[in-house]
Amino acid sequence: MRLAHLGTLCLLGCLLAPACRSGLSQERSPPEPAANIEKSRYAGRTQDEWSELFRTLTLSSKAAAEEVPQLVQVLLNDDAPPALRKLAVSMLGRIGEPVRPHVPELLTLLDQTNTEFAAPTEWGLKCISLLGPVAAEATPRLAEVLQDSARTHRERLLAIEGLGMIGPAHPRTLGLLVAELERRSAPASTAESESATRPANQPSESLAVAASDAAATASELRQSHQRNELRVATVDMLALFGATAAPAVPQLLKALRSDHEPLRRSAAFALGQVGGTLGMQGLVEALLFDDSPAVQDAAGHALAKLGTPAIPRLTQLLDDREPGVRLRAVRALGQIGKLAIVAAEPLRTRLDDDSNAVRIAAAEAIWLITGDANAARQLAMTFLDSDDRDTRRDAFLLLVLIGRSPAGAEVVAELQRLTSSDNPRLRQAAVIGLREIARP
16 A cells, blocks of 8 residues: 555656646747858848847837838748747837737737747737737637637737737727636536545555546646636736726635635735725725735735725724734825825824834825824934844835935935944944935
């Protein structure tokens, strides 16, 4: 039995290695002699000449627009070096509007087959993504790629990116992304988890069964990883829609409660970009209860993006028993700025907080909201010689921030005075602080 388990572990290890690698394609250039590449011409230029043009051409100029037909020829030329074709993708995507009439030609790349040395389908998808709204007519084809299970993981990621970059320029993009997020959020089918429910250590278990289980486990891990990547990419693209993505809020709130930390973080950011009040309660709960500091930070930033509607909830959180919650609430109010003037007095109560980080953040927020830097300057100067390194760092960064502002004259004077202090820690902080303030 131990041998059987050992065989299972070995097989699982071998199978997991490729499963954990990125799904992105690794293109290799075909072995072509340098002399042949140098002599070959593509749409009238050698590869070196095209590279030089890319370095010198202003992509928004009339000259760049005149090069579009030739660049399309290069991209569609199967005999052109992959590096040159990828260069054409980059140039076309950044030239923009003059490429619009050629979008149907670019879409023909989506019907080509990738090889060991070239990935025309990916190049076509990337070019469409770079073009964004200019390539709005590509939306139906991107939908086909996204919904085609035979497509590679990389191609589906690029299709999602393309839909996000096209954005509201096509009426179907938002619905397609919301449907994709909902589809990827569905629980795994019974068939996918069948191997996980098979009783372990049965007498009939053999090495073949163990190998089958290991392969199934590796496949499930790979599928789960890819599924999460697609969900995160979709949420990131929905964030680009801003307020027009309001219909996606219910799905974004589901993503905010997922068991995948990067997805929760992206969902919090997206809810902040969408705005409105529909996602506010979900963001407050994430700030309060999520076990990931990164997600809590993202929720705090998102609440700040909501602006005025979030001020009452953030003000309530100033009295929370957890210092991390108070800190994020203080920072969010500071980010809202002058619109949060009603929170100025509640913030002053945090100047005596048990947490030094909260005290410094409150002083900064009061400055950002009221324009009065005195409390922030005095508190930061007090903590510049703290025994706690994090407190010294926070105080130093606040002083530099004030020093670079119109209210910075007094900070500069204080730091200049400290350059002759008997305290070496204060002298060093003063010298570095003055240098940072003077930096452009």
